[in-house]
Amino acid sequence: MKGRVLIIAGSDSGGGAGIQADIKAVTALDGFAMTAITALTAQNTHGVHGVVGIEPAFIAQQIEVVLADLGADAIKTGMLHSAAVIQAVASALAAHAPATPLVIDPVMVAKGGHRLLQAAAERSLIEQLLPRATLVTPNLPEAEALAGFAVANEADMARAGQAILAMGPAAVLVKGGHLEDSDAVIDLLVDAHGVTRFTHPRIATRSTHGTGCTLASAIACGLAQRLTLADAVTRARDYVRRAIETAPGFGGGHGPLNHAVTFNPDWRSL
Template sequence: MQGRVLIIAGSDSGGGAGIQADLKSCMALDAYAGTAITALTAQDTLGVHGVHPVPLDFIRQQIQLYLADIGADAIKTGMLADTPTIAAVCDALAAFGSGQPLVADPVMMAKGGHALLEAGAVDTLRRRLLPLAAVITPNAPEAELLAGRPVRSVEDMPGAAAAILALGVPAVLLKGGHLPGETVVDLLATRDGSERFESPRVESAHTHGTGCTLASAIAAGLAQRMSLRDAVIRGRAYVLAALRTAPGLGRGHGPLNHAVTVDPARIATLA
């Protein structure tokens, strides 16, 4: 096991997204992950049915204790919910962090349509969190809100990515899974240029947690001293494999197969 990741995000009681997906993704890619939970959600594959925020002092305490004891080689943020939570997390990272690369997944809405970020907190996300990030991983709807411009096609992606870079983040991975077409295009843009990554669309209802999974996979790669480009390439390959082998659980948007990298036959030889 190599690389320590601190994940700051909400819990998904259904296990497909949030902290649960983050932990499974890091472990599947041979990284160690600890958590600072920002919110508890009651959800299943049909949607989010309840949200219980975690007290701000307790969020800060989780961050402080993990960084002071185990330490982190990379940090990943997910659901931060509102302005006070974003501020508390940013303050804690400023006080206790040591310059670890931060992968910021700007979680704004659950797969079923439930809002996971207050509308008034988008500006706080722009001002406080983005300048701390090494890379931000918005999907097309999230990129629209952050960039203040439409992202309705692959052609819209470069302009939106440039607008997000102008907010102070050094790199953005703009994900195209929400856009139409048989091919999914993701755009990795930095201040030095951009690169497109393409993969065939997997037609499936079992796509819950793809964003959390990819961001955590990238964080694991950065914690393992991979370049950002290599971490993105490996992370996309992992998500694609997890999508193709999804277990088909639930009556709605089901989870991925986060254990796709695990080889039971090999494990049996170690017993």
């Protein structure tokens, strides 16, 4: 086991996304997962049916006690549901892990297009956390929300990545899974050196619940294990693709991935 990853995110009672997916992904890639839970959800493959937020002070306490004792080689954030939570997380990280690599999955827009963050929370995310990030991993609706313009093609993705990069993170991975008219899934890694393009064939499946959480945590695990950012992204994308291809087919909606795909020694060639 190599690499300690602190995950700051919400719980998914259905086990496919959120903290549950994060822990599975980090463990499957031979890292050690720790958590600070920001919210509890009543959730399954059909959607979120209820949410209970955790008090910001207790979220901060979870972060502080974990870092004081166990430490972390990388940190990943997911669902941060209010400005107060974002402020508490930003303050705790500044005090206890100012130089630790940070991967931010900006959970801002639900699958149906509903905005999950109010305007004040979006401003807090942009002003207090993005400048601290090693990597931000928006999907297309989130890239649109952050950049402030529509993202309809690969050129728009690159432009959005540059706009988000100007907000202070070291790199942005704009995920193109929502470009459903394309036969390929194209992701763009944008940093100070330019744009790196990643692509693989689109998989026809309903087993896509938790892909964003899983990808961001897999990247954070790679950084914790001292992979370069490009190598961490490459391995994480490969892992998520194989986890989708071998998904168990559970539930009646958007089903979970097979996070345990790496337990098969031949997982890269499945």
